[in-house]
Amino acid sequence: xxxxxxxxxxxxxxxxxxxxxxxxxxxxxxxxxxxxxxxxxxxxxxxxxxxxxxxxxxxxxxxxxxxxxxxxxxxxxxxxxxxxxxxxxxxxxxxxxxxxxxxxxxxxxxxxxxxxxxxxxxxxxxxxxxxxxxxxxxxxxx
Numbered sequence: 826x827x828x829x830x831x832x833x834x835x836x837x838x839x840x841x842x843x844x845x846x847x848x849x850x851x852x853x854x855x856x857x858x859x860x861x862x863x864x865x866x867x868x869x870x871x872x873x874x875x876x877x878x879x880x881x882x883x884x885x886x887x888x889x890x891x892x893x894x895x896x897x898x899x900x901x902x903x904x905x906x907x908x909x910x911x912x913x914x915x916x917x918x919x920x921x922x923x924x925x926x927x928x929x930x931x932x933x934x935x936x937x938x939x940x941x942x943x944x945x946x947x948x949x950x951x952x953x954x955x956x957x958x959x960x961x962x963x964x965x966x967x
Contacts, residue, residue: 827902833888833895833912840909841897842881846874860944865935875935882931884914892917918963 833841851858851873861876887893898911952960 827900828910829899829901830896831899833897835885835888837895837897837909837912838881838885838888840906841884841895841912842877844909844912845880845884846877849876849880851876856944859940860937861935862937862940865937867935875933879931879933879936886929886931887914887916890916892919914967916966918965 848854849857851861857873857876861873863872865875866872867875884895888895894915894917896913896915897909898913899908900910901908903910949960952964956964
């Protein structure tokens with residue numbers, strides 16, 4: 826089972842979204858449960874699966890960003906559908922030294938937008954507390 830790390834491509838996005846949806850599933854991840862509460866979940870799909878399209882769109886946005894580095898872990902012994910067994914996403918500081926431009930909001934009816942904004946506010950404040958007034962500007966981050 827040799828695992829290779831390679832740069833992700835657009836064709837890898839469905840597997841990446843599947844892994845992210847499973848790894849951060851609302852039934853096992855408290856933060857995801859806050860972001861994707863039961864009352865916002867569609868009744869016609871299993872709990873938590875509504876996050877798949879949102880995660881796929883976010884990873885596609887990252888893949889298109891020059892500051893993002895999306896890597897997949899590939900097991901060549903598996904069939905093509907299951908060959909991607911993990912991924913990592915790093916965001917580099919923008920080349921011009923400025924803050925990254927805010928990404929375009931990705932719509933998802935199952936996402937609690939208020940909880941998402943609160944999470945971003947908390948994460949940004951933690952970055953200021955940790956790195957100083959510039960927050961994550963100039964910092965590589967996951």
